Amino acid sequence: MTATDSGSDGASAWLTVDLGAIAANYDLFRNMAGPGCLTAAVVKADAYGLGAGQVVAALENCGCPFYFVATLDEALHLRRLTAKPVAVLGGPYRGAEDEYVAARLMPVLNSLADIESWRGTAERHQVPLPALVHFDTGMNRLGLGPDEAARLRDDPEAAEGLAVPYVMSHFACADETDHPMTARQCALFLEAAALFPAAGKSLANSSGVFRSESYRFDMIRPGMALYGLNPTPEAANPMMPVVRLEARVLQVRTVRKGESAGYGATFRFEKDARTATVALGYADGFLRSLGTRGVLYWNGGRCPIAGRVSMDTVIVILGDTGPEPRPGEAMEVIGPAQDADALAVAAGTIGYEILTGLGSRYHRRYVRHAAPAIV
Numbered sequence: 001m002t003a004t005d006s007g008s009d010g011a012s013a014w015l016t017v018d019l020g021a022i023a024a025n026y027d028l029f030r031n032m033a034g035p036g037c038l039t040a041a042v043v044k045a046d047a048y049g050l051g052a053g054q055v056v057a058a059l060e061n062c063g064c065p066f067y068f069v070a071t072l073d074e075a076l077h078l079r080r081l082t083a084k085p086v087a088v089l090g091g092p093y094r095g096a097e098d099e100y101v102a103a104r105l106m107p108v109l110n111s112l113a114d115i116e117s118w119r120g121t122a123e124r125h126q127v128p129l130p131a132l133v134h135f136d137t138g139m140n141r142l143g144l145g146p147d148e149a150a151r152l153r154d155d156p157e158a159a160e161g162l163a164v165p166y167v168m169s170h171f172a173c174a175d176e177t178d179h180p181m182t183a184r185q186c187a188l189f190l191e192a193a194a195l196f197p198a199a200g201k202s203l204a205n206s207s208g209v210f211r212s213e214s215y216r217f218d219m220i221r222p223g224m225a226l227y228g229l230n231p232t233p234e235a236a237n238p239m240m241p242v243v244r245l246e247a248r249v250l251q252v253r254t255v256r257k258g259e260s261a262g263y264g265a266t267f268r269f270e271k272d273a274r275t276a277t278v279a280l281g282y283a284d285g286f287l288r289s290l291g292t293r294g295v296l297y298w299n300g301g302r303c304p305i306a307g308r309v310s311m312d313t314v315i316v317i318l319g320d321t322g323p324e325p326r327p328g329e330a331m332e333v334i335g336p337a338q339d340a341d342a343l344a345v346a347a348g349t350i351g352y353e354i355l356t357g358l359g360s361r362y363h364r365r366y367v368r369h370a371a372p373a374i375v
């Protein structure tokens with residue numbers, strides 16, 4: 001971004017989302033899936049904080065055939081954006097079943113109780129109501145555990161009349177190479193999936209797709225990597241960068257040796273320094289844990305954070321980064337010098353939390369820069 005266009009509006013910070021890069025990342029997954037395997041898109045949490053409206057429109061252009069969200073509210077929002085199947089990972093909320101039916105949403109059935117309730121709903125409506133069945137293969141988070149799967153094996157009538165296009169499970173450790181749990185989960189999944197021989201199988205999240213072709217089955221469910229996060233953290237990121245975040249410089253100051261910066265006076269200057277106060281704080285999702293640990297970039301040079309992150313501002317040391325920024329110019333927070341994964345490492349968290357915490361004060365711009373992948 002140039003100084004003039006950054007200074008020409010009233011934003012404290014600018015978030016740029018490259019929808020072309022999301023489309024290219026989607027195409028990469030579709031190519032890996034190959035024919036006969038659907039590439040669903042996980043767009044929960046407002047498409048990982050990037051804006052479900054814009055992201056789903058871009059994915060619709062790619063022909064994305066299937067979407068996953070976490071909650072009923074997210075699914076109702078999505079229903080206004082796409083006519084494609086929308087599955088709700090959180091399951092059929094008790095008492096809200098008719099809302100799923102009215103909006104043609106597919107709950108993910110996470111327990112025998114969910115199965116029973118959804119069968120009841122289908123009976124009441126006198127139509128087969130499609131739903132996914134989720135088997136827990138080791139996360140102990142959601143899904144039918146081994147005991148419930150065994151009960152279903154003993155009493156197949158418990159699932160009679162259910163329309164189940166897909167059964168699914170979810171990896172706990174696919175972000176780590178060769179984690180023994182990943183292959184074990186796949187074996188358990190295959191065992192459980194045999195309960196619904198007519199259903200397609202879906203197991204792999206973004207990382208799982210990269211770990212083995214044998215995890216892809218009939219539908220893959222990437223989320224994070226569509227948004228540019230690295231699904232293979234041990235290696236270079238195979239995805240196109242999607243997010244750019246820049247924040248306005250409010251002031252440039254001289255701080256003298258022995259003085260401090262920020263709340264609590266936790267940071268003391270050992271020599272005179274030039275600092276910039278930047279319009280970015282924990283109210284924007286710029287995590288407080290980045291205090292004294294994180295960096296922003298100016299002209300590609302590192303500007304370490306001095307002291308605590310405030311609600312609306314952060315102080316950085318300009319050091320030897322060439323000509324200083326002037327008030328109104330924008331420093332890089334996420335971009336070519338520091339991706340969301342790198343910022344997450346500095347904050348002691350993961351890229352998912354950085355993206356889903358992107359603040360509502362950022363002025364959002366949607367662009368289509370990345371060239372579409374050659375298919």
Ligand SMILES: *Cc1c(COP(=O)(O)O)cnc(C)c1O
Binds near residue numbers: 089206222
């Ligand atoms: C969030 C989620 C995904 C997507 O995972 P990523 O790691 O973001 O690719 C897939 N499946 C389930 C069940 C999820 O909860």
